[in-house]
Amino acid sequence: MADFDIAIAGAGAVGMSCALWAQMRGHRVLLMDPEPPGSGTSYGNACTLATYACLPVNDPSVLTSLPGLMFSRDSPLSLSYAHALRNPRWMLSFLANCRAAPSHRIAGHLADLLSHADAGINPLIEAAGAGDLVVARGQLSVWSTGKAGKAATAGLERRRALGVPWREVGPDEALEMEPGLHLPVKRAVHFHAARHLRDPQEFITRMHRAFTELGGSTLTAAVEAVRPSACGVELQAEGQSLTAGHAVIACGAFSRRIEGTGTQKLPLGTERGYHVMFRDEAHRVTRPVGWDEAGFYAVPHANGLRLTGTVEIAALDAPANKRRLAYIARKGAEMLGALPEPDSEWLGYRPTMPDSLPVIGRSPQSERVLYAFGHQHIGLTLGGITGRLIADLAEGRQPNVDLAPFAADRSYA
Incomplete structure (x- = not known):
């Protein structure tokens, strides 16, 4: 059995939302980021x-x-x-x-x-x-x-x-x-x-606290590579190897740096x-x-x-x-x-992305890898709904939002 049901790379507004939604649904969730939750790009937004x-x-x-x-x-x-x-x-x-x-x-x-x-x-x-x-x-x-x-x-x-x-x-x-x-x-x-929000950083901190109280796990490390297979994924993070049923890539502008995810091919x-x-x-x-x-x-x-x-x-x-x-x-x-x-x-x-739309959905390379990045100016606003949609996909549910416009393999020109 895999170590976790869902492993999430990135603890900004989007990644933290994905983690809390999945944990609220009762999954065994691992959140992975080398920095404290919400301390990156999500820290400095317009609070709106x-x-x-x-x-x-x-x-x-x-x-x-x-x-x-x-x-x-x-x-x-x-x-x-x-x-x-x-x-x-x-x-x-x-x-x-x-x-x-x-x-x-x-x-x-x-x-x-x-x-x-x-x-x-x-x-x-x-x-x-x-x-x-x-x-x-x-x-x-x-x-x-x-x-x-x-x-x-x-x-x-x-x-x-x-x-x-x-x-x-x-x-x-x-x-x-x-x-x-x-x-x-x-x-x-x-x-x-x-x-x-009076303080987006405090909001993400409190989300992380709720995530932890519900049983969520956090690893302070950067995900370096993901190796998907038919039944799950193996993640490499600063010398550690972990397995999960699904991997969620939510590292914002740094999402292309994780090997084996297919993100390197995206603009x-x-x-x-x-x-x-x-x-x-x-x-x-x-x-x-x-x-x-x-x-x-x-x-x-x-x-x-x-x-x-x-x-x-x-x-x-x-x-x-x-x-x-x-x-x-x-x-x-x-x-x-x-x-x-x-x-x-x-x-x-x-x-x-060059069309200003986020990437939300499955990787073309593996249904075990889910994408949740590219939210541009509105990651704080769309983090919650992105997290819910990612939880749906991990569970094999049909989301109530048409994700075709946000698919990774869409035309960007």
Whole structure:
């Protein structure tokens, strides 16, 4: 008999959700990660359960505004040209998915998955005893120019057509909702069904505690290789060998580094994201506020004000880009008024496929290997439903979500 029913590589928001769902179903589960749960990319996110986030980064506007995005000092996008030249197929596939038809199709698939997000994460919030971390004040998006606000109309109407609720907020009401805003508000939209977590790291810590109390096991080691067979898998982790009925690959942007899983054949890239923290400034906003043109969020975190976001296309092992951090701090001061020096800075690695869709399902190489990565900006939001779907697959159940759009062997162009 195998040592475990399910072994999960990766203890971020997605991997931890997979582990807790499987343990709640009564399986013998092993969670494997060289670092503490939630301490990687999941640590530094925008804290938002962004059920409205169905519009992909692959948007037609990218094609028309690409020169400005790439070369402007005030651009929320940064691109390493050396990295782009080393990965031309990924870049071309990403741009191909920015055309109107693929972009609209992707938005539909994301909206469908996001419609199940609350049903996936709410049981985990309850199991973790984390209700006190959840704040239901919605998310406010603002535009500081009339041109940008008008340009957002098509995307907002697309969201509404896909079932995402939102309401228009006048500039005066937006400033009443968030009096700390200093930028001119020309348009504002309130995604009133959204929620946020006061501390995502604490949420994942509590999930891990619940997982352990239910009998789950944790191994502090990196999975290096997986050898599937007809009846299970053998996992190699820093000199140790373990067996399981199924292996789940949930290592985010690092998922291609595990040998024998088939992930090396997939076009998994990285959108590097940054945040800066201001310990005594959490009062500046009362909910996540996104400044659309600047491409970042201001979020009230339990440990202070977090300014987070932007996109940097660069290699996993490239050094931190100080210009990205300076950009966020500078735009934060434009948004909220003068701020002190940040108390901390952070760089994380969003796992990104060129079509902005996650990979959820069985490996083409073996039904014993399950994929759960590539969630890009919304791993915290989609972690719960991904965990439930992975548990279904491990049990041989038919999931209630069509997983064909998220299959590993889909077309990415």
